[in-house]
Amino acid sequence: AQSVAQPEDQVNVAEGNPLTVKCTYSVSGNPYLFWYVQYPNRGLQFLLKYITGDNLVKGSYGFEAEFNKSQTSFHLKKPSALVSDSALYFCAVLLAYGGSQGNLIFGKGTKLSVKP
Amino acid sequence: DSGVTQTPKHLITATGQRVTLRCSPRSGDLSVYWYQQSLDQGLQFLIQYYNGEERAKGNILERFSAQQFPDLHSELNLSSLELGDSALYFCASSRYWNTEAFFGQGTRLTVV
Numbered sequence: 001a002q003s004v005a006q007p008e009d010q011v012n013v014a015e016g017n018p019l020t021v022k023c024t025y026s027v028s029g030n031p032y033l034f035w036y037v038q039y040p041n042r043g044l045q046f047l048l049k050y051i052t053g054d055n056l057v058k059g060s061y062g063f064e065a066e067f068n069k070s071q072t073s074f075h076l077k078k079p080s081a082l083v084s085d086s087a088l089y090f091c092a093v094l095l096a097y098g099g100s101q102g103n104l105i106f107g108k109g110t111k112l113s114v115k116p
Numbered sequence: 117d118s119g120v121t122q123t124p125k126h127l128i129t130a131t132g133q134r135v136t137l138r139c140s141p142r143s144g145d146l147s148v149y150w151y152q153q154s155l156d157q158g159l160q161f162l163i164q165y166y167n168g169e170e171r172a173k174g175n176i177l178e179r180f181s182a183q184q185f186p187d188l189h190s191e192l193n194l195s196s197l198e199l200g201d202s203a204l205y206f207c208a209s210s211r212y213w214n215t216e217a218f219f220g221q222g223t224r225l226t227v228v
Contacts (some may be wrong), residue, residue, distance in 0.1 A: 034216060045219070046217070060208060100164075102213030102214070103171070104149075108158045
């Protein structure tokens, strides 16, 4: 079964420090991976995706993610955190085969808290 | 603004009632998805439509149904509502099956 795991319910970071939000996946075939962010009382916003190509993917708001096939991971990173980055972050894998092609399987989410 | 519009934003209704949630996808997007977000279940895929036809079903209850109309807007119908149906319901749309989905702001349903 295809799945996504976000091992940390919450990540706390000081403003200006680098941040990492972890994600591991289990899929059949090549993975299509996504990161979304959800601010309070808002919908999910697309941050970045990995389909193929460079393992380091750059996205919106200075975020990037590193795809590691051997470790089946797709960790979200940012060199310098901002207080405004505080939100709920979701990793997702896109189902690429079968009758559910195109559907996203989400992790449980990681709450990022950036303190000034 | 994602370009996906959901109405209403909030809905409070009683158990046993029926409600309809509406979604207008981004211009040009043919795929529409419905997701349910709750504290205990997280984000769960409900159903997908592509160009008017049902494409895939997820963990959607038999009391729930959806459709996509010729103008590509979609409606999610929830009937015989129970307290446990209280959740945030999201609609999303995408251009192709392997491109990023854009989410609406959701409809918060409260069943009392």
